[in-house]
Amino acid sequence: MAQHTLEVIVENSPGVLARVAGLFSRRAYNIERLSVGPTDNPETSKMDIVVNLEGHALEQVIAQLDKLINVIAIKEIVPNSAVPIVHDTQPDYQN
């Protein structure tokens, strides 16, 4: 199975790492690698999450991650490509 790297921008609020890690554990997804670092914006952090998932399972992880209120954006880094896939499952609020 191919590895996929998700670049997840999260709000820099307490408990965010627990929320993300807890989601993976609760839904029985494996994390291959996880690193957390700052971004230019002090209010956000960036998590790089490497998973060994494909297709439907990968889409589910992304959709569930995106449901976390503190998760702002998810990009999938495509190997050998400068252009990431932007997962925008929560488009603009429309009233």
Next chain:
Amino acid sequence: MSQMNGASSLVASLEAAGVDVMFGIPGGAILPAYDPIFSSSIRHILVRHEQGAGHAATGYAQVTGRVGVCIATSGPGATNLVTPLADAAMDSVPVVAITGQVPSVAIGTDAFQEADIRGITMPFAKHNYLITDPADIPRAIAEAFHIASTGRPGPVLVDIAKDALQKMTEFKYPASVSLKGYQPKLAPDAQSITDAADLIAQSSKPVFYVGGGVIKANASRELMELAQLLGAPVVTTLMARGAFPDSHPLNLGMPGMHGTVAAVTALQKSDLLITLGARFDDRVTGKLSSFAVHAKVIHADVDPAEIGKNRFADVAVLGDLKHTIAALIPAVKVALGKNRPDLTAWLRQMNSLKATYPLGYDVPKDGSLAPQYVIERLGKISGPQTIFAAGVGQHQMWASQFVSYENPRTWLNSGGLGTMGYAVPAAMGAKVGAPDTTVWAIDGDGCFQMTNQELTTCALNNIPIKVAIINNESLGMVRQWQTLFYEGRYSNTSLESKRIPNFPMLAEAMGCVGLSCDRPEDVDATIEKAMSINDQPVVVDFRVTRDAMVWPMVAAGASNDDILIARETAPDWDSQEL
């Protein structure tokens, strides 16, 4: 802007959020908040157990469509809320829970009554907060109500350290909430609507698979219009009973483990599931790989993670269901204008199943009371405006099967979590939300013993609910599985006695009227007696036969094709043209 302490800011925030009632119990960490509650316009109902507060908030929310609110202290008060909050999460109910937490300096020290309730609720709460700075209280409350009530509704917990309640702060309630990571979609994409309409106009065996989301979105009227426009059969899941009237000729009833033969078969034989606010739960699909194998799927839901979770969606329609169905109506009109499949044969088949395999039950030969008969009479005598709240077990399934639900928000139950003890406190919350409506809890003798203490709350707070205990002196649903799958080895499912506890006396002790009934010929008079009492809660102990079973049944993990209408009895498929 005005200066006040965090506690006053909390109560002012709750008032600003439009809260009119909350259910709770005070204690050390939350005590500062109870002082401004004392003089607030918000009605606080003092329950007897925090689990009761949580389910009451859920019952209130289910009936009114508003956010239900419960409040508890730190530690055990908060952990007692875990079950109802998990319940609200599984059934997508908008609930906000406020808990006190130990002072911020004590957090992490295993202080008296410290429990990490934010951590405990993280896996299932839609979101949660730990507030240690009083300045954050109004924003957290505003966000909590916004998150709980929009998108796919759910429970949000706000845990507030005691010192944050005590310190002075400035109260300023945010005029609006905007969250970068949370923007639920209201209107569906036009393309998805067109695609859905096109599939509908190609289908000769469509069925509306309607879930609780239709009720949450207040989309029953739109559903009626769409269903009549297409003329396709409708099935309503356990969470959707009442979303479409049972009396309507297109309604085939409930699908799933204890669904009707017609509803289960409609899904199995369909070529198109028009899925509206349902989530392909295992209790509906049975063995997933054999579920509706010939059907394409339109999946309309507000939660993107539900679409494609259990079953691939040929067309995904992401958005609020009221908007979605409203948009589907003209689109389907256009599509049917170009091509209108003939559904006559399909409808004839389904109506034949409906007529051949109606829900039924055996009348006990020894003259004892059939539980299904009691429930059927309750529905008939009490009428279609009545709100019913069920516990979990056989009585729950019969309450879903044998009451005719005509209106949304008249059927409350714990569908996803299956929480015994839900009925009495949920009925209490429902009655607070709809004081002029008759509210019946249909409860099991097992369930009733988990949360009946809230009848005291009802008696003291003028919340005259009615409770029908379906007393089969057993944990009947579990016993049924033992009958079917464990050779009748009834390990720990007998509650031993119809007399202990003495339910009418227990009811009287809690300030309710206690009645009992054990003969079929007395059922109507007993229900009418209960209906005539409106100034006090009433509890009726219906002493029924213990051997009744819930049918039809698809065994757990089995294929829906293997539905049984009675023990070892499958429908006579050969005589059906399918």
